[in-house]
Amino acid sequence: MIDREYDVVIIGSGAGGGTVALGLAPLAEQGRRVLVIEQGPRLADEEFTGEEIEMAEALYADSGGFLTADGTMTLAFGRVYGGSTAVYTGTSLVPEPRVVESWAIPGLSHTDLAERCRHFAGQNNVHLLDPFEINENNTLFEAGCVRAGFEARQFPVNVKGCRGSSLCNLGCPNAAKQGTDRVQLPAAERRGVEVVSRAEATRIEEKLVVVRVSAAPAGGKGGPPEWEPGEYRVRAGTVVVAGGALGSPALLQHSGFGERLPRLGEGFTCHPAFILVGEHSREITNDVGHPKSYYVDRAVEEGYVLETCMYFPFVTAKSLIGFGATNESFLRAFPRLQMILVLACDRATAGNRVAVDSGGRPVVHYRFTDEVVRALAAGTRASARIFFGAGAERVHVPLASPPELRATEASEIDERIRPEHFLAGTVPVSAAHLMGGCGMGSSAGDSVTDSWGRVHGHSWLRVADSSLFPDSLRINPYLTIMALADRAAEAIREDLLR
Amino acid sequence: MRSLAVTIVPGAARLDAEGWLDVEARIEAALRTRPPRLKRQLRLLVLALEWGPLLRHGRRFSRMDSARRTEILEGVQRSATPLLRRGFWGLRTLVLLGYYGRPDVRRSVGYRADPGGWAALMGDLTDGSDDVPDESDDVPDESNDGPGGGT
Numbered sequence: 001m002i003d004r005e006y007d008v009v010i011i012g013s014g015a016g017g018g019t020v021a022l023g024l025a026p027l028a029e030q031g032r033r034v035l036v037i038e039q040g041p042r043l044a045d046e047e048f049t050g051e052e053i054e055m056a057e058a059l060y061a062d063s064g065g066f067l068t069a070d071g072t073m074t075l076a077f078g079r080v081y082g083g084s085t086a087v088y089t090g091t092s093l094v095p096e097p098r099v100v101e102s103w104a105i106p107g108l109s110h111t112d113l114a115e116r117c118r119h120f121a122g123q124n125n126v127h128l129l130d131p132f133e134i135n136e137n138n139t140l141f142e143a144g145c146v147r148a149g150f151e152a153r154q155f156p157v158n159v160k161g162c163r164g165s166s167l168c169n170l171g172c173p174n175a176a177k178q179g180t181d182r183v184q185l186p187a188a189e190r191r192g193v194e195v196v197s198r199a200e201a202t203r204i205e206e207k208l209v210v211v212r213v214s215a216a217p218a219g220g221k222g223g224p225p226e227w228e229p230g231e232y233r234v235r236a237g238t239v240v241v242a243g244g245a246l247g248s249p250a251l252l253q254h255s256g257f258g259e260r261l262p263r264l265g266e267g268f269t270c271h272p273a274f275i276l277v278g279e280h281s282r283e284i285t286n287d288v289g290h291p292k293s294y295y296v297d298r299a300v301e302e303g304y305v306l307e308t309c310m311y312f313p314f315v316t317a318k319s320l321i322g323f324g325a326t327n328e329s330f331l332r333a334f335p336r337l338q339m340i341l342v343l344a345c346d347r348a349t350a351g352n353r354v355a356v357d358s359g360g361r362p363v364v365h366y367r368f369t370d371e372v373v374r375a376l377a378a379g380t381r382a383s384a385r386i387f388f389g390a391g392a393e394r395v396h397v398p399l400a401s402p403p404e405l406r407a408t409e410a411s412e413i414d415e416r417i418r419p420e421h422f423l424a425g426t427v428p429v430s431a432a433h434l435m436g437g438c439g440m441g442s443s444a445g446d447s448v449t450d451s452w453g454r455v456h457g458h459s460w461l462r463v464a465d466s467s468l469f470p471d472s473l474r475i476n477p478y479l480t481i482m483a484l485a486d487r488a489a490e491a492i493r494e495d496l497l498r
Numbered sequence: 499m500r501s502l503a504v505t506i507v508p509g510a511a512r513l514d515a516e517g518w519l520d521v522e523a524r525i526e527a528a529l530r531t532r533p534p535r536l537k538r539q540l541r542l543l544v545l546a547l548e549w550g551p552l553l554r555h556g557r558r559f560s561r562m563d564s565a566r567r568t569e570i571l572e573g574v575q576r577s578a579t580p581l582l583r584r585g586f587w588g589l590r591t592l593v594l595l596g597y598y599g600r601p602d603v604r605r606s607v608g609y610r611a612d613p614g615g616w617a618a619l620m621g622d623l624t625d626g627s628d629d630v631p632d633e634s635d636d637v638p639d640e641s642n643d644g645p646g647g648g649t
Contacts, residue, residue: 050613053524053599063528065591071584164615173613287611288619313609314598318591322575323506324568331598332509335608425583426575 002232006033008492009209009236011201011251013038014083015481016465016488017242018180019120021188021195023489027496028192035234036185037199037211039243040080041222048173052312055170058221059087064315066246068364069355072424073272075364076432077244080171080222081197082181084244085478088432089168089292090158090177091307092126093475094118098300103470105440107451116483124158124178126479133164135289140280140338141308142294144390150382152294155307164289166310198225199232201243202360204255207460209234238492240453240462241438242485245270248467249354249437250362252448252455260457261448265355267348267439268364269472270431272372275311275319276340276380278387278395283335286310298382299345299474303375306383309341319428321398330396338392342379343433344372345474354437354467368424376429377419384413398427433477438463439470453488464488499544501560505567506593509603521596528595536588543585547574 008024010017013036021036028034041058049055056064061079068075078084094117100110120126145152158178165173175182189195196213203210211232216224241248249265258264291310298304311319313331316339320327330337346352346369355363380399387395388410395405400416409416421427441447444456447470453462464485466477473480500518504511513521529537548559551570559567574586597603612618 048613050611052604053595062531070580071587072580162615163613163617165613166611166615167613174615283608285619287609288615312611313604313607314595317507317594317598323571323590325508328507328509331607333608335610423576423583425580425587 002230004232004234006035006234006236007496008032008034008238008240009234010034010036010240010242010464011209012036012083012242012244012247012465013081013180013185013195014078014242014244014465015085015180015478016244016485017240018082018085018184018188019482019485020240020242020464020489020492021193022184023486024492025188025191025193027493028188032496034193035236036188036193036195037201037209038081038083038195038197039200039247040078040083040197041216041220042081042195042197043171043222045175047221048171048175050165050167050170050173052170052314054221059171068366070366070424072368072429073270073366074430075246075270075434076430077246077434080181081195082179082185084432085179086171086181087169088179088476088478089290090179091155091292091476092121092124092158092479093156094121095473095475095480099474103440105451105470106442108440112487113480113483116486117479120479120482120486121156121158124183125160126156126158128154128156129162129290129293133162133290134293135164135286136284137286137291137310137338138289138293138308140284140390141340141386144386144388145294145296147389148382148385150296150306150386152296154294155292157290157292159290162290166287166289166291168291170312194226196226197222199227201251204239204241204251204257204461207236207239209236209239238460238462238495240464240488240492242463242465244465245434245437245467246354246362246364248463248465250356250360252438253356254360257455257458261444261455263439263441263444263446264448265353265437267436267470268352268354268366269346269348269435269469270366271305271343271433271472271474272346272368272376272429272431273341273343274376274398274427274429275309275316276342276383276387276396276398277316277320277330278338278340278390278392279330279333280336280338280391281393284338286335286337286339296382298379302378303345303371304379304382305343305345305474306379306386307341307343309339311339319430320396321403321427326402326404338387338390340383340386342376342383344375344379346372346472348436348439348471368422368429370419373419373422376422377417381413381417384410384417433466433473435466435469435472435477438467440468441470451487452491453484454491462488462492501567502544502547502571502589503593503597505564505571506590507597508564510593510597517600520600524596524599525592528592539585540588540592543589547571
């Protein structure tokens with residue numbers, strides 16, 4: 001075991017860890033030692049090829065196929081320099097006041113969060129794409145919304161020099177997406193923060209992190225780790241856990257913090273989602289251009305959000321219900337496909353939680369509540385109307401039997417698309433907005449941390465990622481994660497300069 | 499396994515011997531990092547699917563016609579036993595990965611995504627410059643079928 005000593009160790013390099021790293025860069029410039037450890041590799045620019053299978057393997061935990069304990073939902077999250085900010089589409093929204101106010105966390109105001117979100121939106125070049133950059137997969141969604149009576153809003157996205165590869169979820173091959181891998185981490189490193197890739201935190205003890213650094217596997221993507229492979233004992237005055245909504249609660253539980261923090265791992269939410277496809281009679285621009293330009297927010301009224309999306313052949317095939325000729329016929333229509341993602345705005349529910357196995361690996365227990373299933377059905381009906389409004393000839397709908405509606409059957413949408421058709425383990429549900437598990441609150445009785453991410457009862461230990469959310473955010477979470485991480489960084493600076 | 503794969507993706511029937519080896523290699527590669535328990539369960543499921551029909555229908559799965567195979571897999575997919583549904587989900591995912599992971603299959607379904615984005619679509623992607631252009635470089639010529647232009 002090799003010993004190292006730092007002032008601050010940050011576990012994770014995604015939206016949370018990357019933000020804390022840059023927030024502590026002024027301390028690094030003053031001679032404080034700040035370390036970021038990232039479990040995944042650091043890829044060179046030319047390694048981002050956009051090839052579906054190889055990029056999924058290189059960038060995602062379990063190649064993007066991490067399953068909940070009962071195997072009924074796939075959870076996608078990045079495991080690479082930049083974490084999930086390397087693999088998301090870059091949509092950047094400020095949380096609604098109603099959501100933050102409903103959390104009712106002492107010391108956390110919507111005004112403060114929104115101000116920090118706007119700061120990071122500026123830092124990440126968040127803006128609306130110009131009309132000429134928007135493809136038909138998106139313009140058809142907007143047109144369908146107008147005809148079906150829904151209000152489509154445009155997503156602000158964090159790109160700079162976007163070529164429209166449509167490959168955002170496989171890591172931008174043109175370095176255009178402004179994730180922490182492109183903005184915060186390089187800036188922090190230039191100012192003296194150290195980043196070690198292929199470094200997994202296996203245990204946290206009092207002001208100490210046990211780290212395992214692994215060699216790069218032969219033939220895999222990414223460079224070698226910055227430290228020699230081996231086991232390290234890294235002492236630090238402050239430890240920041242930013243391993244995401246699965247990694248953080250699992251690591252803290254594996255390290256024994258659960259005994260005095262009964263809420264650790266509880267309150268997991270994830271916006272369960274599925275992909276719907278509609279087939280048009282002609283080819284459309286779908287796998288070129290930014291994939292995600294519009295959304296419909298019906299969270300308050302019906303518990304769902306619709307987003308435009310465009311996926312790749314394997315993910316698309318996996319996301320269609322069933323198998324055989326019908327499934328394949330949609331894939332063979334790929335250039336004519338329009339896609340919509342239906343996300344249910346799930347709420348923190350007893351039993352939906354992150355646990356840990358004996359090896360320290362997260363185990364996610366998740367049950368689809370009736371509210372979630374109803375929201376998915378309502379979102380599916382709305383999507384079918386939007387598809388047909390946009391001129392689609394047929395639509396793949398997982399909550400109908402058979403799972404296909406033709407335009408001539410549009411009048412049957414309400415009777416054909418029913419929550420009763422939802423059978424967990426058969427309907428392909430996935431989630432990428434993983435939240436909760438180390439929720440903020442006022443005491444160990446109701447939460448894991450305070451509003452500044454400080455773990456109750458452990459002044460040297462903070463959390464700075466989406467696990468802090470006490471309930472679902474009902475939008476893409478990354479700007480909010482950055483805002484919360486910025487608060488943690490601010491508090492650490494104050495602690496260390498005191 | 500191949501009869502299962504063809505039932506899940508009928509297009510796989512067009513694969514030649516080399517193509518099948520490639521699909522199987524992709525599946526093996528995907529399983530390499532998975533827990534041994536999972537691999538054992540999948541092997542058991544494949545065996546059960548192959549030999550189970552012999553008891554009830556008098557024929558192994560691979561000896562049945564495609565309609566009967568589809569019927570059997572649909573039953574497994576909607577089984578009342580969550581473990582069976584989960585197993586079939588995993589099997590189906592692996593077959594789809596092995597098949598749609600092939601570059602020729604992606605091309606054959608018309609998938610056109612390219613790191614060059616709009617420029618590649620319009621066929622005017624020029625030299626091998628690694629420089630990322632500024633956004634003005636991405637503005638397509640309006641005389642071409644650019645984004646929203648009805649291609």
